[in-house]
Amino acid sequence: MASGGGSAIDLPTPPAGRGARHSGDDASPLRATEAAPALRLSDVRKTYGEVVAVDGLTLDVRAGEFFTMLGPSGSGKTTTLRVIAGFELADSGAVELYGVDMTRRPPYERPVNTVFQDYALFPHMSVADNVAYGLRVRGMGKREREQRAKEALEMVRLPGTGARRPNQLSGGQRQRVALARALVNRPRVLLLDEPLGALDLKLRQQMQLELKSIQRDLSEQITFIYVTHDQDEALTMSDRVAVFSDGRLEQVGTPGDIYERPANEFVAGFVGTSNVIERGAQVRTVRPEKIRMLAQGESAARALPGVVRDVGYLGSVTRYTVELDRGETLVVLRQNLDTSAADAMRQLGRRVLLEWREEDEAVLETKSEEEQEP
Secondary structure, three states: EEOEEEEEOOOOOOOOOHHOOOHHHOOOOHHHOOOOEEEEEEEEEEEEOOEEEEEEEEEEEOOOOOEEEEEEOOOOOOHHHHHHHHHOOOOEEEEEEEEOOOOOOOOOOOEEEEEEEEOOOOOOHHHHHHHHHHHHHHHOOOOHHHHHHHHHHHHHOOOOOOOHHHHOHHHHOOOOOOOHHHHHHOOOEEEEOOOOOOHHHHHHHHHHHHHHHHHHHHHHEEEEEEOOHHHHHHHOOOOEEEEEOOOEEEEEHHHHHHHHOEEEEHHHOOOOOOEEEEOOOOEEEEEEOOEEEOOOOOOOOOOOOEEEEEEEEEEEEEEEEEEEEEEEEEEEEEEEOOOHHHHHOOOOEEEEEEEEOOHHOOEEEEEEEOOOOO
């Protein structure tokens, strides 16, 4: 479902005289501050009774980027999105869009639109009428809204589908119609709350590429802010990723930064699989694909001996669990370039050597004794 920015799909119609302030139709309050971030959150806090959903969040999103908020359920990412949209008001802190304070403005006065996982298209309406519905409610003339709907459908790679009904489209196509319904309002910021979560894996992967391509085409006009709990999705599509946990921000960076240089144990464990290695007072991680697994007796400068305790054949790769002689258990991923499933399973119980480059270890931040839980 697409909403926000004056959409009448799940919001009350704006009071008379305010409709012209809608998102992209009148962006004049934003034009003088184009150099400002698309979004700035300053010390935002949101609670529900005794539950702290967002705890002192400070964050900038650059204009034109695909920015993803990633985290497990209950981490605060969706609440943050709702605060940006105006569906929830922050208890404290500030929300700015392109340098303009939006903290207390209602949703229909914010230059944003939101796309949810449940696209909720009207089954009795054509695709074009679904896309143009919000424009009709706001009183836009038929010819203009038809042209705007046609342009929006072309943006999402669905030209010529306006006369169809939603039940004549695939799940991926219906999600793109929901996206068009948000884009037709010409928002400056597009908020996407797990919009691909209801799709099967293959279609979801296809839509990730489609969505990133659409964003790339529109990056000069629209900033995308995306919420997901899917690590692969975040790494695939994003220019930058913010990792959330318990209402707090754990790390912000490019997908490469987040994956290869996690800031702490939570990020290392949540984004992909990581092996934790303790070296005195330091905690380091190394990713499974960075470890070489050699047969016992092969030459290796700094390899550690161990035994393969488990083998998981995953098609393109095999996951080996190796118990080191010194007590640690590490996970190793190897591509099956010339290895069959039977070859992989024959490694079970064998002695092997593991080695990796020191530069592939990421040094993690650790909590002080005062910060650790009692």
